[in-house]
Amino acid sequence: MRRATVSALVVALIAVLVGIALMPRVPRLGSHGTGDPDLISAARAAVSDPKGQRGLAVALVENGRVRTAGLGDRDLAGRPVEPGTAFEIGSISKALTGMLLADQAAAGVVQPDDPLGATWPAITGPARDVTLAELASHRAGLPRVALGSPLAWARMLWSNVSGGDMYAGQGVDTVRGAADRATPGDGRGEVHYSNFGVSVLGHALAAKAGVAYPDLLQARLLRPLGMTATVLASPADDLPAERAHGSRAGGRPLDPWTATGYAPAGVGAWSTAEDLARLAAATLAGTAPGADAATARFREDGDTRIGYGWFTTRHGDHEVVWHNGATSGFRSYIGFERATGRAVVVLGNTDKGVEPIGLRLLGVPQEEAGAAAPVTPVWIGAGLAVAFTFLGGLSLLGTGRRRELDRVTLLAAAVWGVAYLALGHRMGDWSVVPAWLWPVGVGLSAAAVTMAAIRWRALPTVDARVPWRRALSVASSLVAAVLAVVAVTT
Numbered sequence: 001m002r003r004a005t006v007s008a009l010v011v012a013l014i015a016v017l018v019g020i021a022l023m024p025r026v027p028r029l030g031s032h033g034t035g036d037p038d039l040i041s042a043a044r045a046a047v048s049d050p051k052g053q054r055g056l057a058v059a060l061v062e063n064g065r066v067r068t069a070g071l072g073d074r075d076l077a078g079r080p081v082e083p084g085t086a087f088e089i090g091s092i093s094k095a096l097t098g099m100l101l102a103d104q105a106a107a108g109v110v111q112p113d114d115p116l117g118a119t120w121p122a123i124t125g126p127a128r129d130v131t132l133a134e135l136a137s138h139r140a141g142l143p144r145v146a147l148g149s150p151l152a153w154a155r156m157l158w159s160n161v162s163g164g165d166m167y168a169g170q171g172v173d174t175v176r177g178a179a180d181r182a183t184p185g186d187g188r189g190e191v192h193y194s195n196f197g198v199s200v201l202g203h204a205l206a207a208k209a210g211v212a213y214p215d216l217l218q219a220r221l222l223r224p225l226g227m228t229a230t231v232l233a234s235p236a237d238d239l240p241a242e243r244a245h246g247s248r249a250g251g252r253p254l255d256p257w258t259a260t261g262y263a264p265a266g267v268g269a270w271s272t273a274e275d276l277a278r279l280a281a282a283t284l285a286g287t288a289p290g291a292d293a294a295t296a297r298f299r300e301d302g303d304t305r306i307g308y309g310w311f312t313t314r315h316g317d318h319e320v321v322w323h324n325g326a327t328s329g330f331r332s333y334i335g336f337e338r339a340t341g342r343a344v345v346v347l348g349n350t351d352k353g354v355e356p357i358g359l360r361l362l363g364v365p366q367e368e369a370g371a372a373a374p375v376t377p378v379w380i381g382a383g384l385a386v387a388f389t390f391l392g393g394l395s396l397l398g399t400g401r402r403r404e405l406d407r408v409t410l411l412a413a414a415v416w417g418v419a420y421l422a423l424g425h426r427m428g429d430w431s432v433v434p435a436w437l438w439p440v441g442v443g444l445s446a447a448a449v450t451m452a453a454i455r456w457r458a459l460p461t462v463d464a465r466v467p468w469r470r471a472l473s474v475a476s477s478l479v480a481a482v483l484a485v486v487a488v489t490t
Helices: 002-022 037-046 092-106 132-136 150-162 172-181 195-209 213-225 273-285 355-361 378-400 407-427 437-456 467-489
Strands: 033-035 055-062 065-072 269-271 304-306 311-315 318-327 330-337 342-348
Touching: 002 437, 033 037, 037 055, 037 065, 037 355, 055 273, 055 355, 065 273, 092 132, 092 195, 092 213, 092 269, 092 273, 092 318, 092 330, 132 195, 172 195, 195 213, 213 273, 273 330, 273 342, 318 355, 330 355, 342 355, 378 407, 378 437, 407 437, 407 467
Parallel strands: none
Antiparallel strands: 033 065, 055 065, 055 342, 304 311, 311 318, 318 330, 330 342
């Protein structure tokens, strides 16, 4: 027994050293800086904690002057962010869709109080009666997301685990079909954020104009503003060539989103700090097509009101018109303050929020700007990191101490001991948990595997009254372990 313990400790030590080489690498805002030097300094000063950020593209509009800068790295290869680097902008696109409504209303094509059914006759279900203004202000009582089938929901859940494209396959027909089946809920008239509702609005406006949504956006908003670097990437072949690459704040790379159905809400939308600065400056000046969309019309809570897509929030003495974006591995923020004539754009290529950076650049004090809100509660990301890292080794040690044990059961426990390490590495939020804990978990699992290997020779292959049931149970457990590892590592 003494020899077995010594062997396990030696193997554990070696495994810890290997684990150190492989432990999660948490992004940290890099030293690269391109563009306006003063803005680079101001942006760095506005970043309260560089851990969890990899790269930022920033634009500041002040006194009619536009300045841009890039900070840090745009990808794992360490290439620098530049002011013209394309980032996934997510829900900032909702503000663009709201501006399309205001633009089309000004042109007399539609009116904000027009019902959806009159604008998009293909919708014949109960949702046909909601108005375009309700859709633009998240007051239509529609769900946050509506997917086309149980398979699509399963794909979305799988994507949350695998880091893949959760909107893959959600086309315009999917959104139209879901809208035809949707029934506005009891929350109609109140602000309840809905990706689905804004997507329906965008396609309804496009249907009224007789074109596809990307073409309407290009003709009525992007081209007039000179936003040549703003694109809707669907399919994935349309992704910008020199784009930033997104990841978790803990370091895990994530796939971009591409889907025509949810494009008006921000899926597949890419832009640059330079392009969005043009949008911010023109909207602030009131010269952008549909700039009236930024006018606050409806109240969400005590501090926030909403127009068509754009939110207006009071932060102490500052009243900021804004929208943000959150996709798989990117965060974005655009905001302006009419009282000061200042506007800001901040784009980041991890899922750590950038809103506080934008607010500080607008002059909002740190205590009012707050801190970046995590994608999920801190305890979830930290819990996944710690639990998965140590669960496999502890479970295997417990299994190996059983009196009644067989090889197939021990094998399954050993496989899960390794699988849990992979899950902890990829799914844990290592930006809030010390990364050195993972090599410790590797050492624990290695010691447990060593103890299991020493006992292996003395165990029967299957020790059960019904051997085939035990074998089937173990086989299913092994398959689940393999699928879990494949999901988080491919």
